[in-house]
Amino acid sequence: MRVDQSQEDSSVGPNISTKRDLASLCEVEDSVTGAIIRSTFAYVDDQGVAWFGQAHGIRKYDIDVGDLIRLLKRVPDEEVYPLKSASTAIETKLLPRMLLEEAEVLQYLTQHHHQNLIRFHGCVVNRGRITGIALDKYKVFLRYRFEDVPHDLDINACMEGIRAGVKHLHSHGLAHNDLNPMNIALDSDDNPIIFDLGSCKRFGEELLSGGTPGWVDEDYTISAQRNDELAMDKIEAWLVAEKGQRIRA
Structure with missing residues (x-):
């Protein structure tokens, strides 16, 4: 079984208006001290194009939409699909x-x-x-x-x-x-x-x-x-x- 979608590629950045648009938003902490190391986040657009980003030393609660748009980078299809x-x-x-x-x-x-x-x-x-x-x-x-x-x-x-x-x-x-x-x-x-x-x-x-x-x-x-x-x-x-x-x- 298969569901075909448009073959047009996404040429613009991620279309994000809120953190709820993300596929994931996680934190990585130091296992000993509990200090924040980085926050990571992922987004998948309507064309199935995947994006990934990370913010070093910043808790996920302190990241805003502007940070997400700036830090998200497209992941090549061959790496995820x-x-x-x-x-x-x-x-x-x-x-x-x-x-x-x-x-x-x-x-x-x-x-x-x-x-x-x-x-x-x-x-x-x-x-x-x-x-x-x-x-x-x-x-x-x-x-x-x-x-x-x-x-x-x-x-x-x-x-x-x-x-x-x-x-x-x-x-x-x-x-x-x-x-x-x-x-x-x-x-x-x-x-x-x-x-x-x-x-x-x-x-x-x-x-x-x-x-x-x-x-x-x-x-x-x-x-x-x-x-x-x-x-x-x-x-x-x-x-x-x-x-x-x-x-x-």
Whole structure:
């Protein structure tokens, strides 16, 4: 499956009016002192053109839109996007390979769909490269559920859905390997939808990336069922703690 978009290239700078337009905004701190080293940020425009920038010694909260526009630099397509029909190791470097592998996993899961896994509609192709993946869209993420939705969350029901989706992956010999509240969306009925399958691989395969700091007990490099089980325990503990804080408040 494929979704073709305009082949016109972007010749102007990033069209940003707020930090919310960014695809990511992160900080890198000194692990010993906690001092800020740099903030990094990324943006992807409507044509699938990627931009990346960094501000040394500045916290992300202190960066304004003018800084973003000035510091964002275009990333060459070949560094982030796989060719539509890549066939050699040279054509599939690390980041393009990760996107291509995620698309392949999602394509497989369309034949083995589960209600708690994101629905895949195909790949977006620009300039002869896969520049995006078309998925169902959700407005609420588990990470911000307590902030964005006023009514209570049934944690047991939520975890039951998460575990059901993960169990389905495991039944096909796949592990997600990067479960965390930012990779789980919620529909209008609070049913959890697992997405971001960039680290999803068959048991025993080597990972290109996996695990988000704070949601893993240790670094791991091999896809395994245990990675998901540990992450789900952490997610459940976090949900209980978050809910408790709001009750006390």
